[in-house]
Amino acid sequence: MGKNLATKILEAHLVEGELIPGKEIAIKIDHTLLQDATGTMAMLEFMAMGAPRAKVELAAQYIDHNLLQTDSKNADDHVFLMTAAQKFGIHLSKPGNGVSHQVHLERFGAPGKVMLGADSHTPTAAGLAMLAIGAGGLDVAMAMAGHPFHLPCPRIWGVKLTGKLPDWVSGKDVILEMLRRHTVKGGVGKIIEYYGPGVETLSATDRGTIGNMGAELGATTSVFPSDHRTREFLEAQGRGECWQPLTADPDAAYDEYDEIDLSALEPLIACPSSPDNVVKVKDVEGVKVDQVIVGSSVNSSFRDLMVVCRILDGKRVAPHVSFNINPGSRQVLENVAAQSGFMSLLLAGAQVHQPGCLGCIGMGQAPGTNQVSLRTFPRNFPGRSGVKNDRVYLCSPETAAAAGIYGVITDPRKLGEFGPCPRVENPQKYLLDDSSIIPPLEDTSGVEIVTGPNIVPFPEFEELPGELTAEVIIKVEDNISTDTIMPAGNRVLPFRSNIPAISQFVFEQIDPDFHKRAKEKGNGVVVGGENYGQGSSREHAALAPRYLGIRAKIAKSFARIHKANLINFGILPLTFENPADYGLVKQGDKVTFKNLRDLIASGAKEIPVQVDGREIVTILEVSERERQDLLAGGTLNYVKKGNL
């Protein structure tokens, strides 16, 4: 039986363990990706490890999230990251140069490389046949310091693509179809590998879109083969020498299978407020739209913007619609401008913003009260836009453009009344300009790292106690995202390098007093449902609760990155042995863990907990290495003791 591509790449990078699904493995990392919102903390963690220089083949730091400068904080953090990147041999992409995922595809990505990124949408690099995985900042800092990345070996899920996308249907509709079929939990513990004859009908950036939102399925990552479309993209970027062909063996087997006939897809849309709440666009036609945003983390490539330019050419957006463009990179904007797309946008009445994440992470662009916002973003978790009870839909650039013109949700096929679907070819040679990427220095001896007043030292955490008595501070439902646990947005993001300050926002949306109660009680427990902690890679969703005294989270199941982050900061990630016990626990209950240290040190999987006098059994599914991290009170404590 032949091998699939994911297995080939994993094998070439395997440094510990065996490729048996569920068992812990360690893999060598070639590229690391940091963005600024997670990067300040990750850089502090890297500094705490004492490594003199990044030890990976390529390390990149992007400044793409915290772009609004309403006071000195974000600007200070930018200078910190710029000087630290110079000190440690890291490429630095300046504010305004673009979103990490798009710029990495353009300037650094290469087939077959393994990348670890402190952003859950790192798998966008699937578009270039990279195995690119999102992780917490501490894991990325460790990889930058030259350590392999540990993860439970994923199952490989082969998704065969056949046919060709019809007019007015694009990459976004493929991944929305995956979400419709499999929900936000469908990819947990899996790598999604796309194969089959339909693959070559998709460009590198369409593949990037599909890889990006594999994160919304909870997948470890996604991967596409490297073929002539990959070479075409790299050559157009002046980097043809990075190309190599990579594909699964013809008789490759997968742990699971699915198949999508691209020709049968229709325009799809995710309704409020979950990326898997997917319906056909034609089923929600007529809903009045107030805001449209094209671009940001996903669907911000040259093709995505250019298709919107062509659709809007010679038309105006409906008077009541605020139509926004967030280009993925300066390169995208320059190339769109060179092909006169920019003029079509301006004349149509669009607001064109600087390249960056912006509204995708609530950094501006919040919709008004009760307004409907259609976005080509990857996520629409409740409140993420910055507005309580927001009504955010996720769709393709074609569907977004149609809503802009008609002012209501409209199946983009209706645009056929103005002419045929625009065919946008990517340039054979993009206009290239790397002047906003500062390359690493050879001699860094003269570089001083500038730390502004917003950079607060990493908090000290004590080790796991022998026994633990705590109180249930909050109980939440299924699919709670990290946006609910640790909100982002322009009020909160500037505190990413200041844990005492950011901790006051934990669970703010659903329980503004959470932080006070948690601090008051001393030791706390959070109880959750299925897929607890889905969404972003932000380690602050573990670090800030830990700062407030949370020592354990008991859930029906956890999302992959959040579970790893909990362990990194010494919070026990426990699951109910009997999911029905979830119903027995309530906010305010006293919980006691007897012989906790001994149980964990002895390798026990079953951890009994007294909940208001009753005993329930919880399960601790972690590796031996992770047990040591938990005992030490977190990975950094363990590492500081000289264990690596």
Ligand code: MIC
């Ligand atoms: C997101 O899309 O949620 C983010 C913002 O990019 C996050 C990272 C962060 O919270 O800084 C992610 O996806 O990991």
